[in-house]
Amino acid sequence: MTIQNRDKFLDHLAERLGQPRHQLATHPYQQLNDLPQQTLSDKTPAELLALARKNSEALPVTFYEVAPVELPQLLTDYVTDKGGGPLLLPTTSHFADYQLTDWQKSIAADQTVNYWLPDADRATNLKAAEIANIGISFADFLLAESGTVTVSTNPGQGRALHFLPIHYLSIVPRSRIVARSTQAVAWYEKEQAAGCLDSSAIHFITGPSNSGDIEMQLVTGVHGPLDVTYVVVDD
Amino acid sequence: MGLSTSTLPFKERIAAAAKDKFAHASIAKAQDTQYTKRENARAELGNWQDWRKLGQSIRQHVIQYLPDYLEEFSDNVEKRGGNVFFAQTTDEANDFILNVIKQQQGHHVVKSKSMVTAELDLDKKLQALPDVSILETDLAEFILQEDDWDEPSHIVFPAIHKDRNQVHTIFKKLGYEGDNDPEHMARFARKYMRERFLEADVGITGCNFAIADSGIINLDTNEGNADLADSIPKAQIVVMGMERLVPSMKEAEIMDNMLARSAVGQKLTTYVTFEGQQTPGETDGPENFYVVVLDNNRSKALGTEFQEILQCIRCGACLNVCPVYRQIGGHGYGSLYPGPVGAVLSPILGGYEQFGELPFASSLCAACTETCPVLIPLHNLLIKHREVETDRLNMMHGFTDFQMKVVGKGTSSPFMFKMALRFKHFGLSPWTHQKPVTATNFFEYNNSMITKGPGMVGGWTDVRDLPVPPKHRDDFRVWFKHHKKQGGDAK
Numbered sequence: 001m002t003i004q005n006r007d008k009f010l011d012h013l014a015e016r017l018g019q020p021r022h023q024l025a026t027h028p029y030q031q032l033n034d035l036p037q038q039t040l041s042d043k044t045p046a047e048l049l050a051l052a053r054k055n056s057e058a059l060p061v062t063f064y065e066v067a068p069v070e071l072p073q074l075l076t077d078y079v080t081d082k083g084g085g086p087l088l089l090p091t092t093s094h095f096a097d098y099q100l101t102d103w104q105k106s107i108a109a110d111q112t113v114n115y116w117l118p119d120a121d122r123a124t125n126l127k128a129a130e131i132a133n134i135g136i137s138f139a140d141f142l143l144a145e146s147g148t149v150t151v152s153t154n155p156g157q158g159r160a161l162h163f164l165p166i167h168y169l170s171i172v173p174r175s176r177i178v179a180r181s182t183q184a185v186a187w188y189e190k191e192q193a194a195g196c197l198d199s200s201a202i203h204f205i206t207g208p209s210n211s212g213d214i215e216m217q218l219v220t221g222v223h224g225p226l227d228v229t230y231v232v233v234d235d
Numbered sequence: 236m237g238l239s240t241s242t243l244p245f246k247e248r249i250a251a252a253a254k255d256k257f258a259h260a261s262i263a264k265a266q267d268t269q270y271t272k273r274e275n276a277r278a279e280l281g282n283w284q285d286w287r288k289l290g291q292s293i294r295q296h297v298i299q300y301l302p303d304y305l306e307e308f309s310d311n312v313e314k315r316g317g318n319v320f321f322a323q324t325t326d327e328a329n330d331f332i333l334n335v336i337k338q339q340q341g342h343h344v345v346k347s348k349s350m351v352t353a354e355l356d357l358d359k360k361l362q363a364l365p366d367v368s369i370l371e372t373d374l375a376e377f378i379l380q381e382d383d384w385d386e387p388s389h390i391v392f393p394a395i396h397k398d399r400n401q402v403h404t405i406f407k408k409l410g411y412e413g414d415n416d417p418e419h420m421a422r423f424a425r426k427y428m429r430e431r432f433l434e435a436d437v438g439i440t441g442c443n444f445a446i447a448d449s450g451i452i453n454l455d456t457n458e459g460n461a462d463l464a465d466s467i468p469k470a471q472i473v474v475m476g477m478e479r480l481v482p483s484m485k486e487a488e489i490m491d492n493m494l495a496r497s498a499v500g501q502k503l504t505t506y507v508t509f510e511g512q513q514t515p516g517e518t519d520g521p522e523n524f525y526v527v528v529l530d531n532n533r534s535k536a537l538g539t540e541f542q543e544i545l546q547c548i549r550c551g552a553c554l555n556v557c558p559v560y561r562q563i564g565g566h567g568y569g570s571l572y573p574g575p576v577g578a579v580l581s582p583i584l585g586g587y588e589q590f591g592e593l594p595f596a597s598s599l600c601a602a603c604t605e606t607c608p609v610l611i612p613l614h615n616l617l618i619k620h621r622e623v624e625t626d627r628l629n630m631m632h633g634f635t636d637f638q639m640k641v642v643g644k645g646t647s648s649p650f651m652f653k654m655a656l657r658f659k660h661f662g663l664s665p666w667t668h669q670k671p672v673t674a675t676n677f678f679e680y681n682n683s684m685i686t687k688g689p690g691m692v693g694g695w696t697d698v699r700d701l702p703v704p705p706k707h708r709d710d711f712r713v714w715f716k717h718h719k720k721q722g723g724d725a726k
Contacts, residue, residue, distance in 0.1 A: 002313045002318055002319070003309050003310075003312075003313055003318070003319045003320075003321075004318075004319070004320045004321065004331075005320065005321040005322070005323070005327075006305075006306070006309060006319070006321050008321075009305075009321035009323065009528070009530065010302040010305060010306060010321075011302075012323075012530075012534060013301055013302045013305075013477075013534055013537060014302045016534050016535075016537035016538045017299070017301070017302070017537050017538050018538050021302045021303060021306070022303060023300055023303060024300050024303035024304070024307070027300060028482075029292075029293065029296045029297075029482045029486070031289070031292075031485075032288055032289045032292040033285055033288070033289055035282055035285055035286055035289060036289075036485075036488070036489055036492075039280070039281070055502070116518075118516060118518075120518060121518065122469070122518045122519060125518045125519060126433070126467060126518075126519060130433055143503075145502060146502035146503045147502075148503055148507075153514075153517055153520065154516075154517070155516035155517055155518070158466070158517060158518055158519040158520070159462065159465070159466035159510070159519050159520050160463070160466040160467060160519050162462075163459050163462050163463055163466060164463075180492075181488045181491070181492065181503065181507070182485075182488060182489075185484045185485055185487075185488040186485070188484065188509075189483065189484055189485065192449070198514050199514060200315075200451075200510060200511055200512060200513050200514040200517055200520050201465075201466075201508065201509065201510035201511075201520055202508070202509045202510070203462065203506065203507075203508050203509075204503060204506070204507035204508070205505070205506060206501075206502070206503050206504070206505045206506075206507075207505055208505070209457070209458055209459040209505060209506075210457050210458070210505060211374045211375075211421060211457060211458050212392070212457075212499075213373070213374040213375035213378070213392065213393075213394055214374070214378075214394075214397075214399055214402050214417035214420060214421065215261065215398060215399050215417060216261075216264065216265055216268060216392070216395075217417045217418075219417050219418045219421040221421070221422070221425060222374050222421050222424065222425055222458040222459070222460070223372070223425060223428070223429075223458045223459040223460045223462075223463055224458070224459030224462070224463075224505075224506070
């Protein structure tokens with residue numbers, strides 16, 4: 001099994017279209033206009049930050065801007081505010097990048113802290129996500145237009161880390177605030193083409209899980225986290 | 236039930252829909268609410284007409300080169316370690332999916348919302364498997380499942396026809412003891428479904444867009460159920476209509492923005508996910524990834540005047556502006572795909588014998604065409620269906636055909652036309668009723684009304700009275716000619 005019934009299926013489509021197959025190399029798609037690239041392109045970094053805050057808070061997302069030195073205390077306060085652990089954290093060098101290694105030790109002394117482990121099996125990591133009261137991760141980007149954080153899956157940060165915990169906090173450096181999804185997708189495509197990113201899943205997360213399926217009344221937390229917090233760290 | 240959601244004749248479906256006052260009110264509310272949200276979201280983006288042209292160009296290019304994009308996509312799924320099955324028919328697709336579940340020794344299947352799996356009637360097939368449980372995890376689909384697999388009535392809001400009290404009754408059967416507050420009921424559903432998610436071994440999802448150049452798929456949801464369905468189970472089966480492709484993530488991102496603004500008035504849906512076969516070293520996500528690409532008569536639209544319907548991105552905006560959908564709701568159409576898009580698509584997928592009435596269930600006001608984010612000329616396609624049915628297939632038999640022939644003869648002959656004008660008042664007198672004079676109609680010229688007209692006129696008088704045409708001597712042209720002869724001022 002890999003690909004089944006393809007040629008007969010595609011030959012039939014080509015016949016219906018009245019043209020031979022394998023035309024794409026000489027007829028690639030050409031983008032009709034540059035609206036995706038131009039939209040919000042005139043915004044300064046300060047304007048993008050203000051826009052990101054406004055759009056995130058409207059979702060609603062709790063939005064913080066902190067200096068790196070303030071980050072450990074903010075995280076400790078957040079954990080306390082949300083009722084403590086178990087926490088689920090990714091295995092990543094970002095903790096060291098943000099000088100959070102001491103915070104990791106101190107929070108582990110007070111709370112149950114689990115990590116998404118590259119060498120653990122599926123059941124172990126999913127169990128850690130299932131029981132997590134709080135999930136914390138590092139975002140690749142924050143999109144100003146929509147108040148969206150983007151994350152990519154890797155061995156130290158699985159998909160379920162972003163969906164199973166009850167409360168979810170995402171840390172993103174200020175320099176990674178971009179105008180909209182266009183810039184984030186362009187970066188992911190470039191990294192993948194260069195072989196620098198080998199991920200099976202990229203998630204764009206815009207606030208807490210929600211639904212309007214009962215009488216169109218918006219309710220949060222149907223499947224994913226009940227609430228979401230973004231922390232923009234000044235870099 | 237597959238593509239067809241009712242065994243009742245069209246007129247009976249409409250009569251039943253008209254009686255459902257709650258559904259009627261909730262659809263009106265949804266349309267009005269969505270109108271404001273959608274138009275605000277589009278206005279905020281700016282240059283909406285140029286965005287529409289951009290979206291159209293992407294979708295048209297994909298459809299024009301569909302075999303090549305499908306080949307590229309399937310090659311890339313295979314390169315990532317996944318599998319692709321091309322299914323001409325629903326039976327082929329179902330057989331493949333059931334076999335995969337057996338091979339995977341699946342016992343607990345979780346599904347996220349997918350119109351194509353509903354087209355396959357997959358739930359019923361899965362229910363027939365021994366030792367296999369099935370759970371629809373979109374909140375609306377979950378409600379429908381627990382209400383004895385009730386049929387959806389909207390592309391984006393499948394349970395729009397149910398109120399909170401009906402949902403409350405359904406949830407009480409599952410052990411819910413709380414009140415009918417949607418937030419409380421949603422929390423109950425979360426807990427109920429979470430337990431089943433965690434034991435799931437097969438996830439079945441739809442696909443908003445398949446990315447040709449990377450062999451991954453793009454899913455847009457607000458609840459996050461699709462993300463759990465593609466994270467927790469070891470196997471994932473993606474079921475997609477063959478036309479749901481984009482060249483790359485770059486175009487998917489454009490379509491995601493347009494879809495969210497058009498469907499629910501959001502800038503992006505809460506979760507926009509690009510995912511595929513698990514990469515070595517990762518511990519969740521599908522270790523076994525399957526994509527089923529379904530034709531099921533979509534190819535009948537290729538190379539015809541109906542090709543543009545395959546551009547559709549299932550935003551449901553055309554339903555949300557349609558005055559006919561507002562009146563008869565999703566169930567009135569009797570098709571899984573209701574509203575204007577359904578009235579165009581259903582006869583292609585299911586044939587004119589089954590869905591031939593749907594192209595006539597339109598006022599041709601063109602609101603659908605005006606709102607479509609990818610510029611599908613929906614009302615023109617409805618007219619083309621009518622042309623096919625009347626001219627090419629000659630499907631208008633019996634009294635309707637006779638009436639149209641009489642009208643054709645009468646309007647093509649000046650003599651006959653003049654005679655018809657001369658005798659119209661007298662000719663309709665058997666159906667004429669004099670309305671009692673009241674304060675509101677006291678000064679009206681003519682209180683004579685037809686309340687139950689003959690033949691095709693009945694289509695009008697079923698819903699409103701038709702004023703009786705004036706006597707020949709009172710016709711404007713006759714009066715004008717007479718007035719001029721007497722030397723009157725034409726002003």
